Amino acid sequence: SAVISQKPSRDICQRGTSLTIQCQVDSQVTMMFWYRQQPGQSLTLIATANQGSEATYESGFVIDKFPISRPNLTFSTLTVSNMSPEDSSIYLCSVSGLTSGYEQYFGPGTRLTVT
């Protein structure tokens, strides 16, 4: 499987500010995704990051709040905008298309705390 890294690994931010999270894969992948995991909860898909076009967002998530970029086949960013304490979560990127089985492989996550 590919090596997936995320930066930063954790951060503490003030409400009203924005944070950009980076996801880097060591090989080209077909699909990249962003998930959120709120404290004590399961994972929820935010959006699919499409290379060269606008991301596809899930119900309840909007581009103004979570702008996403994917300039190439190995890199994506997720920005959490105008943060509030409710945005405190772990944000994870995942990739697929490495094998014919379409398994998704996850990065280590970014732990965000908003004060």
Place this chain on the structure above:
Amino acid sequence: DAKTTQPPSMDCAEGRAANLPCNHSTISGNEYVYWYRQIHSQGPQYIIHGLKNNETNEMASLIITEDRKSSTLILPHATLRDTAVYYCIVRVVGQGAQKLVFGQGTRLTINP
């Protein structure tokens, strides 16, 4: 994607087989059963997947009932490092059908 039902928690003794059940009674004919696990503070890890035949890899075995309405993930010799939340997911596989919908999973605790 179909919904799954898993017990919220299970315990297993170290060295014994851990059998994690999953019900997916509304699974469609073209949906696969996937298992992931999430060890504390890490990203989920892919374990295994199957359509209708039983599958085995270096991590686990997957037993799917003949009617495909339920399955069991088997960790043959559980170790303390297998303590994690295990997610059973059913999904269509193929280009353009990539979404993973996570339920609450089963919190498996391996006891020494």
